[in-house]
């Protein structure tokens with residue numbers, strides 16, 4: 042007996058499984074018909090809300106519906122997000138507000154209401170968790186879902202479950218989402234971005250390599266601006282170029298990142314979807330042989346620990362918004378101090394500088410037996426360390442740090458030491474705090 046062929050076509054509106062060969066669904070007439078040979082067998086999804094903050098504001102004030110809306114402002118004066126009408130006029134996330142208003146003077150600007158967005162994000166996450174326990178949130182408005190083996194439960198293949206979910210979010214929560222469906226996390230995430238807003242894109246095994254060949258290297262997870270600049274200086278711009286390179290060559294040039302480039306360029310990604318019970322913070326700490334009071338002795342240790350934390354954040358492709366300094370005094374009293382940044386970071390430099398500001402206030406002659414630094418409030422790295430519009434120097438430092446990472450990956454950790462840590466490294470204790 043042969044198993045039934047998985048259905049390769051569905052209507053995203055009425056969920057009919059074989060809506061016919063025409064452009065429109067023969068059951069409901071909708072043009073939103075999804076066709077893909079592998080539709081019945083793919084089960085890794087990435088779901089991302091469309092223009093999230095702006096959509097929530099439009100939901101709550103129907104007068105805004107057909108108007109360009111920008112969410113942002115406040116102290117930093119940049120755009121958090123813009124609705125798709127404002128985007129047509131050229132408004133983008135992280136743009137200075139004055140530029141956004143030059144591009145779209147009629148836009149309505151609304152200050153972010155984080156509590157409200159967090160509540161909507163939680164509600165949508167709950168709806169995802171009703172579909173599968175394997176939900177891995179990446180940020181407030183996006184998550185991976187692994188729907189393998191859920192067909193019996195839902196009496197429908199993942200593609201249908203996802204289309205139904207998108208409609209349900211729209212009718213029950215009042216905002217729209219875009220869905221990417223593939224066989225691995227990397228391509229599911231790429232797919233969800235292809236047809237925004239209200240998109241549903243599928244990337245199968247069959248077309249993955251050809252699809253990726255055309256794309257810029259920045260499509261690859263973990264290749265940010267700094268690393269892309271390194272690749273560019275080696276003449277590499279597209280994933281197709283990476284596909285034609287030997288694995289050993291990539292390893293030699295870029296260390297562990299080379300291995301990732303090699304595999305992801307071929308659409309090979311075996312990372313599982315893991316619900317975030319994992320790290321809530323990433324930290325590194327060290328206990329001294331003798332208690333230390335002097336700031337200039339504590340500073341190089343802090344620098345080394347910050348670099349360590351940064352490396353681990355980069356390796357996990359995560360970033361965090363809160364920097365935590367931990368000190369234990371000679372008489373075992375614990376002091377923790379923290380500061381929130383405007384954006385999540387994974388850069389040693391920002392971790393260190395923030396930690397240093399906190400440390401300066403504590404270095405009042407007290408003798409310390411332990412110092413640690415950590416990053417909490419974790420998110421994925423995609424939105425970490427935007428080029429700082431005010432502080433162009435920090436952007437340069439970020440680029441320099443990317444270059445140093447590449448060198449360390451090539452020659453080992455000890456190859457490059459900053460002035461702070463030179464000859465003064467200690468063995469740190471590493472921690473990932475559970476939730």
Ligand code: DCP
Pocket residue numbers: 089090091092093094095120121122123134135182183237238424427
């Ligand atoms: N965000 C922010 N600053 C940025 C990027 C995003 O404050 N530089 C916030 C506002 C967004 C939310 O995070 O609404 C989700 O980020 P996304 O990158 O998913 O962007 P949107 O959901 O707004 O738009 P898209 O439809 O492109 O996903």
Ligand code: MG
Pocket residue numbers: 089090091092093182183
């Ligand atoms: Mg989004």
